[in-house]
Amino acid sequence: MKHLEALAGHEIFTRVGRIADSMGMEAYVVGGFVRDYLLGRGLKKDIDFVCVGSGIELATAVAKSYDAHVPLSVFKNFGTAMVKLADYDIEFVGARKESYHRDSRKPIVEDGTLEEDQERRDFTINALAICVNGDRFGELIDPFEGLKDLKRKIIRTPAAPDTTFSDDPLRMMRAIRFAAQLQFDIEPETFEGICRNAGRLSIISQERIIDELNKIILCPQPSYGFKLLFVSGLLQEFFPEMVELQGVDSVGDRSHKDNFYHTLQVLDNISKHTDNLWLRWAAIMHDIAKPATKRYSQKVGWTFHGHEDKGARMTPGIFKRLKLPMDERMKYVQKLVRLHLRPIALVSDKVTDSAVRRLLFDAGDEIEDLMTLCRADVTSKNNARVKRYLANFDKVEQKMLEVEEKDQVRNFQPPVSGEEIMELFQLKPSKIVGELKNEIKEAILEGEIQNNREEALAFLTKLAALRGITQTKKNEL
Structure with a gap:
């Protein structure tokens, strides 16, 4: 069976085949490149060649065949070599067979035949090989029926x-x-x-x-x-914490939803709108503390009070154990977990500007991602209810736009710094400085003053007078 006809004009395949012929070697393109090519998924930038012989020798000859310098990396311990060619990473390895000790992932590697090399691969769809030697160019070697599995859409081991x-x-x-x-x-x-x-x-x-x-x-x-x-x-x-989400408890005719499958639906929902890995992780983590906060009340049924705060506290430990990054990406996920219920509380027509200001301030640049998460979190089977919730979120977002345009509280810093407060009143670093700065922030969030320096300084003067603090630089107030 002939394949790669469409690639015959791609010089790397004909070049490798020609050089392998000159060295008396069989050479094949294998693995994910072949799989995706046969699936019509386009050409991968990673190309793996297997030869019956030394992969390092073949790679070295290929690199030297170019007039210009071509980067060559040799990994003698693994018997492999990498050629970097324009946008392509091309790996060469000799056909081999492997065996393992039960308690180790380090294989015992020996030279092998092409079929032995194919058999050691993970799945039949990744064990396909296409010859690039001149007289056999395009010949498919498929001893484990990987092509049939591609057509049947089956994952199977050789x-x-x-x-x-x-x-x-x-x-x-x-x-x-x-x-x-x-x-x-x-x-x-x-x-x-x-x-x-x-x-x-x-x-x-x-x-x-x-x-x-x-x-x-x-x-x-x-x-x-x-x-x-x-x-x-x-x-x-x-990831046992995620497994613990699965299951439904009932008392009489009162049950809660299965939080594992709810989480998966939220993850699918959010994946329709973003490729941001960490926003998807926020979807996974948003209800992670529900098992720990689950309670039953005769009056209201099942509750998960405080699961957002406990989930945020659990996030660093889970990230650390899973070897996920312990940096701003973790803090981003933690922040969204902590805030994911806040917008839901703003769907009432009676919501105050103050509540909106506080959410904008707390969410900062993540407000759009938070709203994307909240929308994904609407998973009711009642379509009318879903539409109602999403319409309410539309109103909340409109309210946010109006408040932000008017008050500019998103990520704001109090217009008067702690250093200025110390200078104006000849204060040393102390608790009182932080309290004064915080009261200015609270006044802005509550709408008592506008978010500008003039009103903040006037408000600060009143605060200081109430506390009996004397101004030392009146001209600056």
Whole structure:
């Protein structure tokens, strides 16, 4: 079967084939490039070549074949080499077979045949190889029926699933990631292998796990991947707090909704509007403290009072354990978790400008993202109710625009600084300075004074007089 006809004019394939012929080597393009090419997903910028022989020698010859300097990186310990060519990263490796000790992820690597190299790969759709040698250019080598699995939209392992997943447990995460990205099914025996080997994920570093998880989160419909993670038992291995969201408690005829599936719906909803990974993480985390705050009251039924504040307090610990960044990105997620209920309280016609000012001040530059999260959080099966809530959010956003245009409180700093207060009243750094500055801020948020220096200084004069503080630089007031 001939493939790559459309790529025959792409010089890298013909060049590698010509050089491999001159060295007496078989050479093949393999892996994700072949998979995506056959799926019509466009040309990946990462191209992997396997040769029956030394990948380093082939890469070196290819790099030297260009008149201009071509960067070559050699990794002798792994038997691989990388050629950087324009926008392409081209990796070369010799065909090999691998075996593993049960308690280690480090393989014992030996030279192997092409088929042995294909069998050691994670899935049949990634085990496809296309020859680039001159007389066989475009010939598909598919001993494990990967092409058929592409057409059937199936994720399946070339070797026995228990062998594949026990050797490298990260492949279980990759199976679910590919299923989510491609919207494929995982073949039943392969999925059962994931379920049986879920506990093996413990030997994988958290960094590698989270890298796969983030790719799932960035899928168009991430809930599909999370459901597979949950059912397989993998999610419990690294994110038990999310697993605890699942389930419904009832007292009589009073039940609460399943917060796990609600969270997944919020995640899908928000994914329709943003590719921001951290806004998607805020959707995942927004109700994470509901199990810890769940209470039942005879008067009102099930409650989760304070889950937004407790969720914000839980965020740093979860991020640290998952090896997510402990920087402004974590603080961004934490902030949205803490504030995600605030806009809901503003849907009343009786809401004051003061409440809107405070939300604008507290949310700052994240106000638009917060509103996107709030809209995604509307998941009722009652369509009329959903429309009503979204219409109310429209009103809140309009109110925000009006208040911000008038008062400019978003991210504002009090018009009089602490240093100025100390200078005006000859005060040393102290509690009173902070109190005066805070009272100016509160007066602006409450609408008692406008957000400008003139009114702030006049207000400060009155505050100082009430506290018996003498002005020392009256001309500046």
